[in-house]
Amino acid sequence: MSVHKNGETTNGTKVSTTGVRLPVKLVPVPVKDVGLNAAQKAVLDPTVEVKPEIFGEFSLKGKVAVVTGGNGGLGLEFCIVLAELGAKVYAIDLPETPSEDFGIAVKYVARLGSSLTYRPSDVTDQQVISATIKGIANENDGRLDVLVAAAGILGHEQDCEEYPDVVFKKVMNVNCGGVFYSAQAAAQIMKEKEIQGSIILIGSMSGTVVNREMRWLPYNVSKSAVLQMTRSMAAELGQFGIRVNSISPGHIRTKLTAVVLDAQPEMEAFWASLNPLGRIGAVHELRGVAAWLASDASTFCTGSDIMVSGGHTIW
Template structure:
């Protein structure tokens, strides 16, 4: 475990006591330094667009060198714009093509990134996933089910597994964040997404299991479960049914669908030492959807 992360750290209430004998020392807030990822290496699967790309930008803004892994041969125009923005910040955002549902490829690409960065991977966000086709449960095609599970479950596991190996080998008290969904805890009302729901439930249990195994090495594993968020993936459903947005909005106390940027804060917290005592948790950001 990183020896700097202890209950004796001179931050919070301990900081004023530490500074009391130094009345002339210039002081500033400590909270922002807890969120810093300066000199850290972060990897985001599914980072070419949507939630994954937003997470990449957050990590870069916190100072990390960021690598996005996704399937397209070339990154999207949105990604290229984000990469230019990151360079202007003085950080970096690079793209790597890989199918993380292939365990060997997932391991190879994480190892390649680590080898280019003094053996380091400090943060992994496993955000790659698909919704899959909508089918009646009794008629759900086996091939469609396997595809959803291969990506949403297998791909998450293989990338997290590879990151954990690197962190353990290097002695890094890293953070692994698995992107689940409220669909892993509750069922999407009136939607026939049984395979997706099963896969996200598996991700939540995966996070708890990994956290229990890896905690002894200082490696934290948490899951993030967004509610209904407007993304390119959900836009397909919303555009095909004009009443769907109002229906989804009615399912949470805030009465609206979430925006991608509303996950930035929780990603910053989970990725950094600000959440150093949080592991094995499923963080739900749903506008209160699951409170009812």
């Protein structure tokens, strides 16, 4: 094997001129007619049409997105925002028939000119979830551009020294295994079809901090695993232009947290008091970050965890 002047070897790999192998294939920095580049063009030619470009950078027109856990809660909200941006969206969840809220969302999205479709599947079964996600891609000429892995469960509260094996495994199976199997299927499709897609894993602030007074060890462990899964997948898939990031929400009222909030109503004020913003979050407050990560507005972001917690983790 010989090494050319530019560091390219005869077998296509790159080495630095000092002989140290570079860890990744180098690619050119993208050039885009937005921001200052657009301004510079516009100043030279006053007839050039000037319009805000940022909205276009968020567009998902012509793209296919899959959201696991999309039957309700955060997952359904992710489905709606991705559809608003123009994606053809598929939601995956456990029940054979979707919820009433899902039906309402389907009609809303149709009026916006997009589509939202439901597919029952279980993320904990690697073969089943892989077949479901690949089936969706096959219906769309092999396309899959965005995967949001939002399926998750909380497990019950119990002291760590007593926590039962069966629930520990179930939580790990869904929150860790299920997220991985979904992301893995997406990565296979994106790599094979050379799609520079975006994979978004839904973690939790509980992957970084422990919720005060809450004894949810398996949940916390599973969410920490999601953060390292994000970095590991991002490290391997970056060379294909596939981005992997996680979102770590803080306290938000959904079916998942209603178990606690309904049984102990005083808990909402307690949780709110732990956040500098003095309140818990609303489901819609995750729309922007999902839109950003799913779209070309975040093309230099991979391996990152975006904490959206009302400031919960800053003190």
